Amino acid sequence: MRRSMLFIPGNNPSMIQNAPVLGADSIILDLEDAVSIDEKDSARYLVRNALLEIDFSGCERVVRINSIGTNFGYDDIDVIGRVKPDALIIPKATEEAVEEVDDLLSAIEREEGFKLGSIKIIPLIETAIGLEDVFNIVKSSKRVVAVLLGAEDLTADMEIKRTKEGEEIFYARSKVVSVCKALKVDAIDTPFTDVNDFEGLRKDSEKAKLIGMTGKAAINPRQIDIINEVFSPSKDDIEWAKRVILAYEEAQREGKGVFSLDGKMVDAPILQRAKNIIEKAKAIGLIKG
């Protein structure tokens, strides 16, 4: 589950050490934008050692590597891949880059004796070409488990103004969601960059959820509670899902193929949605069982 994915600078030992307690589902240890050129080497080894030594208490451990268009990117994969992170984020992802990272990871997994395909990939879609090719990018590796939308770089690439309201990224969000749903991977929304505007964060998260995003990246730990709340099933959702499942079980007992709830027909996709809500609520601990 990836409701919230928190970026932590890869060169900040105290933040890395405390990352597991902040409540995010995933921690993204960042070797790219958060780390200046002269700290790339030290940050890489700091992140490596953190992955080896720190108990991340069940948080997904993700590392954003540098672009493999640079030497840093190859070094990142070689050093970080060998300590088996849960996933790597590939910046400015293209189909070729994802395929190349997949090959490099396969080689490392063979050398290190890891299960093949155990290190996952999350492409970061932050260019116009990446956005238009997102279907092929996700299809290019079985390691891909989610897509992260990066709206800051994307809007820069498209030469459009980034706003708090986010109307300018409606298409990008919709495209990413559509592809992710089609290919059954998570769709992770771009971070909300005003770290002191919590009302704005809530609205932005709700907007993303409304069109199908399954989670959201955070750039400040104080954003996590709101993101988790928005991307968790609500009490009403859970109640509805329980009622759907009860009605389904009753229909099964009575041998009915189709059934209705509150006067509305319940078909297979609705039943599946209800099951997903219950599963998610259980995983978060909102309901026991």
Added chain:
Amino acid sequence: MINAVKREIPEYIEGYGKVKPFMGAYANYGEVTRTSIKLKSVKPGENKILSSIKEALLKCDIKDGMTVSFHHHLRNGDYVLNMVLEEIAKLGVKDITVAASSIFPCHAPMVEHIKNGVVTKIYTNYMSGPVAEAVSKGLLKYPAIMHTHGGRARAIESGDLHIDIAFIAAPTCDTYGNINGVEGKSACGSLGYAIPDAMYADKVVAVTDNLVDYPACPIEISQEYVDYIVKVDEIGDPKGIVSGTTRITKDPVGLKIAKLAAQLIDESGLLKDGFSFQTGAGGTSLAVAAYVKDIMKRKNIKGSFAAGGITGYIVEMFEEGLFRVLFDVQCFDLKAVESYKNNRAHQGMSASMYGNPHNKGAVVNNLDVMILGATEIDTDFNVNVTTGSNGVIMGGSGGHSDTAAGSKLSIVVTQLTKARLPIIVDSVTTVTTPGETIDAVVTERGIAINPRRTDLLEKLKDSNLPLYSIEELKAMAEKLTGVPEKIEFEDKIVAVVEYRDGSVIDVLRQVR
């Protein structure tokens, strides 16, 4: 001998006297005696106003071996203590005992007076900065005596601490000695810590930078206690007296701790109508208040009172109707001063009313929940807020031990590690507050409940709180930091830590 917190304490300490060992937090209640007071009555027509501190000292017959007292409402902006000691030194007087409710970095000039024998003994509830370092290095002739806020009031009232001359830093004083802290350029709000000094000292001198016509209004310390009045240009630096605002932490780890603490309070069953609460002015403690406020509003809970040093944040909760009354011994910021001045339900309290175990019932006895800090806490839940990781004095109980003993639920909030050191240890360097009075420790990685609180453990058994034993929390901390080496000390005792009842809970030795 070994006291009730397993500390090896001498039976007699040179420069302190015979030791009464700590026997437990609730061992010394019962019949007590207050000391009698000697005073010089004032005839009609007598003038109390003197021209200088020097004249006041001479009028009070200052001489070698006397005890002079000060209060700390002007905090790190206080000028009065330094001005008085400078005059004492100029008069050639030696062997003075300074009884200051707290000592701050601004009191650095006292170090010279310690070195040259003007000051040879100190009583205080809290000290940080150069004076604290000088004491730790063994420069003070006799051991310093560290009280609690309530314990100091007890010591004064019982006669254990006899004050020859009390100096009251008075933000406003009238020409006959009526004092308040809410008017004047050095306004600091409540003067609660100064009240026992004013009531029990042989002589009381008000030092003010705002001398007003008789009578001042309001009156917090009245003319019946004040012998002399000295007008000076400034009693303190407003920048160091109160901060503009006290802020909730933005540190995500501090916020996580605060959120867990608020959840614990909620699940303890104490958060209901009539709830009473105290927290310090630190960022994490204030964040606990913020989360508690959210719960109170959501559940429409009306509390009875909040107490202690009062911050603007607590005032906001009070103004929103979440507490009916505030008990204020010291204002921490300008918003608190303003509220104390204008709202009758924002009431002052003396240090004795706040935390003295030997009066007819202190405010701490009625506290439901107290939020406390710690520099170290051990697996017996004993807390150190007196010495730092290098063994040097950097604080003291203040109201820590008083509120821990009085409250129904005392919660220590702390990061599991600080500056690469574990906070939970096998045995604290200094015991400030005994573990029997600490109910819970809340860290970012989990909560430990004192096993003595079987009732609380039972109440929480079905909760979602991350509960661990204190040993498990210690192991988590050590996994991150390793186990630090023990600090080495010399044999010389440099300070005696008195519990609130006057028994000795620990001694501090000279640092190497």
